[in-house]
Amino acid sequence: MSVAETTPETRPAWFRPAAWANLFRERPIVPLLVILVVLVVLSEVIRPGIVSLNWAGVMVRAAIPLAILAACQTMTMLTGGIDLSVGAVASMTGFVVATLVNGPGLWTGIAVALAAAAVAGLINGIGVGVFRVHPLIMTLGMSLVVLGLANVWQLAMVQTGAGVPDLFRRVGAGMVAGVIPYSLVVFVPVAAWVLVTLNRTGYGRLLYAIGDNPVAARLAGVKAWQVLIVLYVISAVLAGIAGFLYSGLTNVASVTLVDSALLPSVAAAVIGGTSILGGRGGYGGTIIGALILTVISSLLSSLGYPEAVRQILFGSMIVFVAAAYARVTNES
Amino acid sequence: MTATTTDYLLHARDISKHYGAVVALRSASLAVRPGEVHALMGANGAGKSTLVKILTGAVRPDGGTITVRGKERTAHSPAEARRGGLVSVYQEPALIPDLDILSNLRLTETPIEPFRHWLEELGLPGLDLSAMARTLPLASLRVIDLARALAIEPDVLMLDEMTAALPANLTERVLEVLNGMRGGDKSVIFISHRMTEIGSVCDRATVLREGETVGVVDVDEHSAERIVELMLGEAVDQQEALAERHVVAPEQRKHAPRVSVRGVALHPRLRDVSFDLYEGEVLGVVALEGQGQDELFDVLSGWERPEAGEIYVNGQPVAFRHPADAIRAGLVYVPADRAEALLMQRSVKENIALPFSSRVPRWGWIRKRKEHETVTNSIEKLQIDTRAQGEVRRLSGGNQQKVTIARWVASGVETLLCFDPTRGIDIRTKNQIYVLLRELADSGAAILLYTSELSEIPLVCDRAVVIFGGEVVGEVDARHADEPTLLKAAHNIGTEKEAAEVVTETSTVPVGEEADGEEASQ
Incomplete structure (x- = not known):
């Protein structure tokens, strides 16, 4: 699945009755699409009549902010890292805008929120890239710091009150003709930018290189700290954008709103074929992964299982898929 | 020999293996008699590694049978093969770096006393078994690996490039031990690219080419040519192309050196090294294992900062803080360990293009x-x-x-630092690399070459500096040096009069101050 040679998103992926393992390795998009279709069919079988254009639109709308968060994980995981602060950062940006919209205004709020996100990302990047703190520790710590600061902000802003701006609600939750989610306006450029960056730029190559073999990257003259600082800033800003969509979608401004999406964002990247060890994967698979997770979770809730059962099934599926990848991507 | 002489101890027949569209093995056979040291030969990509992996149970064949002492074997893992009496020692040491030697031995349930015995036989007596594996030099780790394998007394011992990168004295001990096993009831499968080693310890050789066994040769004085012929298919001798090589005579080096190294030191083994590297030449580094050459290359490639000394590139002092600085100054590095230099999961193209994107202005x-x-x-x-x-x-x-070399050739080489670039690769590829290094030098590149195979020095190099105990102890005219002289020089026993034409003391003239004063080699 070398992203450099084939961009699976733009090429038609024929279903070939070739060995599945090989298919998984070379074109992970194909089996992922098959899984997605199977899940859609399964939904229709279990709850006849559920699948409709409107249902599809709702699925896409729910998957979009998750897919953006998962872009953060995809990019950081390619370098062998991870960004566990995306949940806190996304919650923070949505919340900050909600507190500022009635005072300084929407655009000031957006600017402040994204700047705050970028600072968090910068510190993550310096910690990981310069001080060599493990990304897991660094970003986990950062998520607590961001949450704490957001709580302080909440206390300071308690008088002004908070409200999700109309624009966010329209973009995050609105649908054209009940079918096409408005949030595509945000998602399409973001996704296009991530795909192009990973596949067609020198920077994207370096993400793969650092994840595949940091020693080789260094020997080739790559200064990893530069790459990593930029990476974690990008990740935090993308998380911030996802936060706007989450607050619009749910019409909630809360400092913990997006926390529950953190692990699904990692799962979407893993299911999409990005190796948590770095060096392998791509964003195309992640997008499908986010859709698959959204459909599964809708399917599970339509079955009426209690939350606990859904969590068990959800977790098991992630482990299963990750294990399957480990098997097929290592030769024999 | 025993009554089972006519039977084969290990017999692999018509083994085939495909990886997708790539055929790794078409029809490979290998028959090993008890008490023989059997060489397995083949050029790169001939299928040798695949056959080894199949024999050790790491890879399952698509077709063919393996019988051990007449019984068909179906090992599905190296552990199973091991219980079946087949133990292998690979190119890479198989010790856990963060455990001491004793704990490593316990992991494999190796009996300690036989292990100590073999360690002594192999030239490493008195090794501290409480030392962490990661603190020991590569050569010692390999010897430990071998001693560990011998201590289990396997029926078939498989040695894959065991002697690559071993210093000459240890190689000799290994070969002695192998010789001692001939005629017993155990066998050894010996894989090496060094023809002289094959000649000195092996009884027979099986030659693979393009996934097929193309011949089994009884080894004697005249078999080397036959083996090479079988390996190459058509007779190709690129070494002859090198005979006509262009040589940079001292008078042609009037211009200032490309790289000057003055008194460079780095813990633990590099103490005081000075030399000049001119454009258009291949300068060899002659050294036994662990004389400071590793540290020297680390410093020159920008991987480590030296503790003392100066480096000048085109007369300008440089201080490399990162390999990127060295690369900008035109010094590029090819390490011995390919796993160090390559992005294993990425394509050939991305690997070659990697340095293009390394600098921020090229991130777009x-x-x-x-x-x-x-x-x-x-x-x-x-x-x-x-x-x-x-x-x-x-x-x-x-x-x-x-691929690791192509990466630098692609962007135009000024100064190439090669650390043992031919380690563990076959003759045909070696020749191609020799020819390439000569071509690069002829087109103006300056090349510093360390090699663990002394025979490469006269073949490729113009001059060579001898490093011993972390210091330069002499300079050799590589064109006229033969292996014994080089070996003596490497042991720092060649400074007597009879070797005077080979070794001359190098001076440490500061750069800019009469660079020509550097004593030219004879």
Whole structure:
């Protein structure tokens, strides 16, 4: 699945009755699409009549902010890292805008929120890239710091009150003709930018290189700290954008709103074929992964299982898929 | 010999293995008699590694049978093969770096006393078993690996490039031990690219070419040529092309040196090294294992900062803080360990193009057409086999090494630092690399070459500096040096009068102050 040679998103992926393992390795998009279709069919079988254009639109709308968060994980995981602060950062940006919209205004709020996100990302990047703190520790710590600061902000802003701006609600939750989610306006450029960056730029190559073999990257003259600082800033800003969509979608401004999406964002990247060890994967698979997770979770809730059962099934599926990848991507 | 002489101890028949479209083995056979040391030979990509992996149970064959002492074997893992009496020692040491030697031995349930005995036989008596594996030099780790394998007394011992990168004295001990096993009831499968070693310890040799067994040769004084013929298919002798090589005579080096090294030191083994490297020459580094050459290359490649001394590039003092600084100054590095230099999961193209993107101004859009041209050029120049170019880890060792060199050739080499570039690769590829190094030097590159195979020095180098105990102890005219002289020089026993024409003390003239004062080699 070398992203450099084939961009699976733009090429038609024929279903070939070739060995599945090989298919998984070379074109992970194909089996992922098959899984997605199977899940859609399964939904229709279990709850006849559920699948409709409107249902599809709702699925896409729910998957979009998750897919953006998962872009953060995809990019950081390619370098062998991870960004566990995306949940806190996304919650923070949505919340900050909600507190500022009635005072300084929407655009000031957006600017402040994204700047705050970028600072968090910068510190993550310096910690990981310069001080060599493990990304897991660094970003986990950062998520607590961001949450704490957001709580302080909440206390300071308690008088002004908070409200999700109309624009966010329209973009995050609105649908054209009940079918096409408005949030595509945000998602399409973001996704296009991530795909192009990973596949067609020198920077994207370096993400793969650092994840595949940091020693080789260094020997080739790559200064990893530069790459990593930029990476974690990008990740935090993308998380911030996802936060706007989450607050619009749910019409909630809360400092913990997006926390529950953190692990699904990692799962979407893993299911999409990005190796948590770095060096392998791509964003195309992640997008499908986010859709698959959204459909599964809708399917599970339509079955009426209690939350606990859904969590068990959800977790098991992630482990299963990750294990399957480990098997097929290592030769024999 | 015992009554079972006519029977084979290990017999693999018609083994085949495909990886997707790539045929690794077509029909390989190997029959090992009890009490013989049997060489397994073949060029890169001939299928040797695959056959080894199948014999050790790491890979399952698509077809064919393996019988051990007449019984069919179906080992599905190295552990099973091991219980079946087949133990292998690979190119890479199989010790856990963060455990001491004793704990490593316990892991494999190795009996300690026989292990100590073999360690002594192999020339490492009195080794501290409480030492962490990671603190020991590569050569010692390999010897420990071998002693561990011998201590289990396996029926068949498989040695894959065991002697690559071993210093000459240890290699000799290994060969002695192997010789001692001949005629017993155990066997050894010996894989090496060094013909002299094959000649001195092996009874027979099985030769693979393009996934097939093309011949089994009884080893004697005249078998080397026959083996090479079988390996290469058609007789190719690129070493002859090197005989006509252009040589940089001292009078042609009037200009200032490309790189001057003055009194460089780095813990633990590099103490005080000075030399000049001129454009258009291949300067060899003659050294036994662990004389400071590793540290020297680390310093020159920008991987480590020296503790003392200066480096000048084109007369300008430089201080490398990162390999990127060295690369900008034109010093590029090819390490011995290909796993260090390559992105194993990425394509050949990405591996070659990696340095292009390393600097921030080059982080943007990749111009694919231009990149494709450059990459294709260097692939052709190095004759890289691109059948499995999607992932570098699927290439053979020799092709991987070519990729690491191609990376620098693609962007135009000024100064190439090669650390044992031919370690563990076959003759054909070695020859290609020799020829390439000469071509690069002839077109103006300056090349510093350390090699663990002394026979390469006269073949490729113009001059060579001898490093012993972390210091330069002499300089050799590489064109006229033979292996014994070099070996003596490497042991620092060649400074007597009879070797005077070979070794001359190098001076440490500061740069700028009469660079010509550097004593020219004879």
